[in-house]
Amino acid sequence: MKEILLQIDGKKVKAAQGMTVLGAAQSVDIFIPTLCHHEKLEPYGGCRVCTVEVEVRGWTKMVAACLYPVEQDLIVRTRSKKVDKIRKMILELLLAHAPDSEQLQDLAAEYGADKDRFEKESSFCILCGLCVRYCAEVKKKNAVGFVNNGSKRQISFIPEIALKECNSCKECFPLCPTSYLQAAFVLCEALAFPKNK
Numbered sequence: 001m002k003e004i005l006l007q008i009d010g011k012k013v014k015a016a017q018g019m020t021v022l023g024a025a026q027s028v029d030i031f032i033p034t035l036c037h038h039e040k041l042e043p044y045g046g047c048r049v050c051t052v053e054v055e056v057r058g059w060t061k062m063v064a065a066c067l068y069p070v071e072q073d074l075i076v077r078t079r080s081k082k083v084d085k086i087r088k089m090i091l092e093l094l095l096a097h098a099p100d101s102e103q104l105q106d107l108a109a110e111y112g113a114d115k116d117r118f119e120k121e122s123s124f125c126i127l128c129g130l131c132v133r134y135c136a137e138v139k140k141k142n143a144v145g146f147v148n149n150g151s152k153r154q155i156s157f158i159p160e161i162a163l164k165e166c167n168s169c170k171e172c173f174p175l176c177p178t179s180y181l182q183a184a185f186v187l188c189e190a191l192a193f194p195k196n197k
Contacts, residue, residue, distance in 0.1 A: 006074040015070040022050055022065040025078065032078050033087070033107055035094075035177050036128035037066045040138050046129050047094070049107065051086050053077040062086060084111055092117040094126045098178035101126075124180040125155055131172040131181050141165045144172070144181075155181075157188040 002017040008025050015024035020043060025032050035047040043066045050065040055075035062082065077083060091113035095104055099115050104126075108115055131144050132155060143161040146153055157166070166185060173182050 004070050004072050004074075006070050006072070006076065008076040009078055017070075019070050020066055021052060021054070021063070021068045021070060021074075021076055024070050025065065025076070030078060032065050033110075034066055035103065035126065036130060038130060038134065038175065041130070041133045042137060043067050044129055044133060046127060048090050049087060049094075051083060051090070053080050053083050087111050088113045097121050097123045097126050098180065100124075101178040103177040123154065124178055124183070126178055127153060127155070128177060130175040130177075131155060134172045134175055139165075139169065139171065141169075155184065157185055159188055162188055 004015050004017055004019075006013050006015060006024065008021075008028070008030050011028065011030070013024050013028050015027065019027075022032055022034065022037065032050050032052060034050040036044050037050065045064040045067040048064055051062050052065045052068075053060055053076070054063050054068065055077075056071070065076075065078075087107075088111040091104060091108050091111055092115070095101075095108060095113065095115040096118040098104055099120065105115070107113070127146075129146070132146055135141050135144050141161060142158065143165045144155055144157050147156045148154060162185065173185075176182070
């Protein structure tokens with residue numbers, strides 16, 4: 001496989017063709033935050049917290065590091081005024097949905113994000129898709145999925161599948177950056193199959 005030389009934060013990095021910027025950065029211990037990425041899953045680019053600034057032949061643009069492929073002589077900046085401003089805004093928007101998420105709070109402290117900047121939308125889910133993708137791609141069960149579109153989009157368990165598969169699995173629960181998933185499962189269980197008294 002062809003080897004590609006690029007620069008990340010001033011450091012020369014060798015990467016294999018087909019790698020993403022995130023993968024190349026991780027290979028040399030350069031940290032890029034992400035909430036929707038998992039090594040067992042296909043790249044998704046849902047949270048955009050991994051946004052970085054890339055420069056190609058003198059042109060700069062902002063890209064999602066988990067999706068953007070490496071290329072020869074690419075220059076990547078993982079921290080800059082632009083990058084930090086974008087990450088701060090993204091975190092403030094996510095905190096409106098999940099203000100109690102420890103993962104989000106840690107990143108908010110790092111980037112100076114104000115958790116009270118936007119009105120709360122109390123969904124507690126940031127639509128990172130980790131649970132949906134893990135269940136589909138790794139477990140091949142499809143017990144949880146996205147429903148609706150746009151601002152009404154949310155995750156939902158498929159009761160008939162979830163109650164058969166999830167009790168013995170629950171591998172997706174610790175992946176959730178907001179702990180919303182466990183509450184959603186308990187609610188699904190209570191509503192779909194109430195206990196007989």
